[in-house]
Amino acid sequence: MLKEKRALVTGSTSGIGLAIARALAAEGAEVILNGLGNPEEIAQLCQELGASYNGANLMKPDEIAAMMADIGPIDILVNNAGMQHVAPVEDFPPDKWDAIIALNLSAAFHTTRLAVPGMKAKGWGRIIATASAHSLVASPYKSAYVAAKHAIAGFTKTIALELATHGITANCISPGYVWTPLVENQIPDTMAARGMTREQVLNEVLLAKQPTRSFVTPEDVAALAVFLCSDAARNITGANYAIDGGWTAE
Ligand code: NAD
Numbered sequence: 001m002l003k004e005k006r007a008l009v010t011g012s013t014s015g016i017g018l019a020i021a022r023a024l025a026a027e028g029a030e031v032i033l034n035g036l037g038n039p040e041e042i043a044q045l046c047q048e049l050g051a052s053y054n055g056a057n058l059m060k061p062d063e064i065a066a067m068m069a070d071i072g073p074i075d076i077l078v079n080n081a082g083m084q085h086v087a088p089v090e091d092f093p094p095d096k097w098d099a100i101i102a103l104n105l106s107a108a109f110h111t112t113r114l115a116v117p118g119m120k121a122k123g124w125g126r127i128i129a130t131a132s133a134h135s136l137v138a139s140p141y142k143s144a145y146v147a148a149k150h151a152i153a154g155f156t157k158t159i160a161l162e163l164a165t166h167g168i169t170a171n172c173i174s175p176g177y178v179w180t181p182l183v184e185n186q187i188p189d190t191m192a193a194r195g196m197t198r199e200q201v202l203n204e205v206l207l208a209k210q211p212t213r214s215f216v217t218p219e220d221v222a223a224l225a226v227f228l229c230s231d232a233a234r235n236i237t238g239a240n241y242a243i244d245g246g247w248t249a250e
Contacts, residue, residue, distance in 0.1 A: 002229060003028035006074045010058055010111065011081025013037035013045070015180030016130055019218030020078055020225045025049040027226055032071050034058070035081060058107035059099060065114065073118030076229055079108035079152070080130040084182055086141045086189035097144045104148035105155070112159060116168070125168035126229045129156050130221070133176045133209070133244045141193045149174075153240050160238030169237035171228050176244025177206045179215040212245030 002024060012021040013035030025031045031051040033042065046053050056067035058081050082104045085096040108129055119125025134142060135149040153172050160170040177183055183206070190201045207213050224243055227233055242248045 001027045005029045005076055007076035008032045008074045009078040009080055011035045013042055016178055016218045016221050017080040019222040023222035023226050059102040061110050064110040068114035074115055075124060076126045077111055077115045078128045079111060084145050084186050086186050086193055088141055088193060089143045092143055100144035101148050105151050108152055119168045120166050123167040127170040128225055128228055129172045131172035131174045133174055133247050135172060135174050136248045157238045164237060171236060172240040173221055173224050174240055174242045175216050175221050176210050176247040177215050178218055209247045210245035216243055216245060
């Protein structure tokens with residue numbers, strides 16, 4: 001379905017981004033991976049997916065610009081790379097605030113502004129942000145993440161309007177909790193911020209949000225991304241799809 005399409009998936013060496021990269025490659029897209037990680041494992045992934053790799057640090061706009069120049073025009077851009085930090089606002093480290101805004105929000109602006117001219121030239125494009133249930137609702141102790149995710153939802157709606165007559169769609173996918181390193185790594189800080197055990201964090205903080213009482217899978221998110229890249233989704237733009245086991249329905 002996506003033969004002849006070139007897709008950049010940021011933060012695709014792990015978790016949700018890797019599942020999206022795998023799913024796009026399975027549909028025939030030529031995938032460009034990005035993210036941090038062990039060079040040998042990344043080389044193996046490239047071989048498995050017939051993909052190439054650019055290791056730009058997305059917190060650095062000049063590295064993003066170099067990556068976009070290096071990879072050339074793309075048809076599909078998945079703004080997925082992200083990080084989390086959990087702390088009460090008065091203790092929230094300012095450098096963590098800046099890092100989360102840079103990676104979860106500003107990086108998407110820089111990739112998008114540099115990808116759009118090529119998409120406009122072809123009259124076809126798909127821009128997808130892995131936003132979050134936290135683009136729609138808040139949770140305590142996640143001020144930077146919730147701010148960045150609400151902002152990327154606004155950014156995505158704005159570009160959807162700007163690009164609507166160019167055959168380019170822009171949408172958010174907003175997962176609830178997906179079991180990936182990003183979720184696993186926030187458990188110790190959440191235990192500290194809330195004075196809870198690991199079991200309590202899992203059941204009373206994470207799964208308590210999701211009426212299904214189960215984690216979303218990276219593959220669930222990837223399947224929605226593939227649909228949004230299809231021609232059947234050409235009239236879906238400016239949307240924000242929750243895939244959160246019912247969390248934001250409450
Ligand atoms: P993850 O930690 O498994 O993957 C994050 C990816 O981002 C990795 O490939 C990592 O190498 C990359 N990355 C980190 N810093 C980077 C940098 N400076 N430059 C380039 N790449 C960098 O996390 P995940 O759960 O798969 O998260 C992916 C996206 O999904 C994030 O935007 C996250 O906010 C969002 N999300 C996750 C969940 C969840 O529950 N896991 C829920 C909603 C939204």
